[in-house]
Amino acid sequence: MTTRAIPVVVLAGFLGSGKTTLLNHLLRSSGGTRIGAVVNDFGSIEIDAMTVAGQADAMVSLGDGCLCCAVDTSDLDEVLETLARPSARMDVIVVEASGLAEPETLIRMILGSGNPHIVYGGLVEVVDAAEFTRTRARHPELDRHAGIADLVVLNKADRVAEGDAAGLLATLSRLAPGTPVVTAAYGRVDPELLFDRPRRERPAVEQLSFDQLVRDEHEAREAERACADGDGHGGHLHAAYESVEFTSDEPMDPRRLTAFLDARPDGLYRIKGFVDFGPGDPERKYAVHAVGGFLRFQPLPWGRTEPRRTQLVLIGAGVDADSLRDALAAARSDPRREPGPERRDPDPYGMWGVLRYVDDPAERDEDPQIDEVEGPEEAEAPDPYETAGPYGTEEPYDPLLTR
Numbered sequence: 001m002t003t004r005a006i007p008v009v010v011l012a013g014f015l016g017s018g019k020t021t022l023l024n025h026l027l028r029s030s031g032g033t034r035i036g037a038v039v040n041d042f043g044s045i046e047i048d049a050m051t052v053a054g055q056a057d058a059m060v061s062l063g064d065g066c067l068c069c070a071v072d073t074s075d076l077d078e079v080l081e082t083l084a085r086p087s088a089r090m091d092v093i094v095v096e097a098s099g100l101a102e103p104e105t106l107i108r109m110i111l112g113s114g115n116p117h118i119v120y121g122g123l124v125e126v127v128d129a130a131e132f133t134r135t136r137a138r139h140p141e142l143d144r145h146a147g148i149a150d151l152v153v154l155n156k157a158d159r160v161a162e163g164d165a166a167g168l169l170a171t172l173s174r175l176a177p178g179t180p181v182v183t184a185a186y187g188r189v190d191p192e193l194l195f196d197r198p199r200r201e202r203p204a205v206e207q208l209s210f211d212q213l214v215r216d217e218h219e220a221r222e223a224e225r226a227c228a229d230g231d232g233h234g235g236h237l238h239a240a241y242e243s244v245e246f247t248s249d250e251p252m253d254p255r256r257l258t259a260f261l262d263a264r265p266d267g268l269y270r271i272k273g274f275v276d277f278g279p280g281d282p283e284r285k286y287a288v289h290a291v292g293g294f295l296r297f298q299p300l301p302w303g304r305t306e307p308r309r310t311q312l313v314l315i316g317a318g319v320d321a322d323s324l325r326d327a328l329a330a331a332r333s334d335p336r337r338e339p340g341p342e343r344r345d346p347d348p349y350g351m352w353g354v355l356r357y358v359d360d361p362a363e364r365d366e367d368p369q370i371d372e373v374e375g376p377e378e379a380e381a382p383d384p385y386e387t388a389g390p391y392g393t394e395e396p397y398d399p400l401l402t403r
């Protein structure tokens, strides 16, 4: 008996364009489609993996560095092998690339995997409508990424005027002739756009991607080698970027942290993570996202057993890692204060600066995480720290997927 090969879809797009948001949307609205997710974080604190965990039928994190730089593809091969084994009953596997990955290299890794249970299922390139014009001026490679995509999602359409969105659509259609380009807010695309395509017979776009890949193979091999050597001239997007991690068990001071964020240096393009404001809001942690000039906090319930901790990843070009770490350390609350639930916040208005950056829940009417923090009557969110899997992977938990 032959079984159908499982399509492996690559989800790419520049830093902060909305890949994880789109992936979470797919996971929530997939109906009966069983989705395996592979998440590749650029930093060693795996924020994306934490955000996706618990929603995928199986999630594997391949963190700390771009997958596209792995000279040895065995990690990805092993993960695909695990997710594609018949007993996992996956319908599709989505590989979320890091925001600095070279999609061609990832595609090549999938095409060359030799695993008979999988088939390359196409490249979905997510584009940040609010930032694309600026980022493609800095990184012309992004034009090439759009050009080899099988589907381009012009995300964050809510952040640009209609006329600007139309201009961007025209630009993307020019960069990716014949490729569907759809607009979206918060990654809300029809899952069938991604999952049905691979079932079509030998899609022309897949062929196009393949031809392109063969043409670029030599160039890419050179780039990979340079990337692996760390000479910074590999042509990979991330050659110019650095990731800085910050963790603190001492709560952050809301005023000092917002002052730091408001004055963040130009090169610091992306910040993501979770913040503990201690007595500022003992019930909730705050997801924080900065993308270019955009800054948002999202209050989320703490898991019952989740350690109260701040974990941040900062990604930028030309940034001074030590001074960023020092500035964040200085934005902690007074370390002399007694820890524990009885702590009093000496600054009752401290959180006002944070709340300025909290989303209007109406903007994200389909995001259940927002609903979870609407009020005390709401159902309690699943506690990722009390489930068996890594970062709260839901049942059935398979220890083979732990990394």
Ligand SMILES: Nc1nc2c(ncn2[C@@H]2O[C@H](COP(=O)(O)OP(=O)(O)OP(=O)(O)O)[C@@H](O)[C@H]2O)c(=O)[nH]1
Residues within 6 Å of the ligand: 013, 014, 015, 016, 017, 018, 019, 020, 021, 022, 048, 098, 099, 100, 155, 156, 157, 158, 159, 184, 185, 186, 187, 270, 272, 288, 289, 291, 296
């Ligand atoms: N206004 C608006 N914000 C969005 C939209 N999609 C995503 N965001 C926000 O943009 C920020 C980054 O989104 P992510 O989904 O984490 O982006 P990403 O591409 O996975 O980020 P990296 O993995 O760091 O490259 C988050 O604060 C999202 O809530 C959108 O359509 N509109």
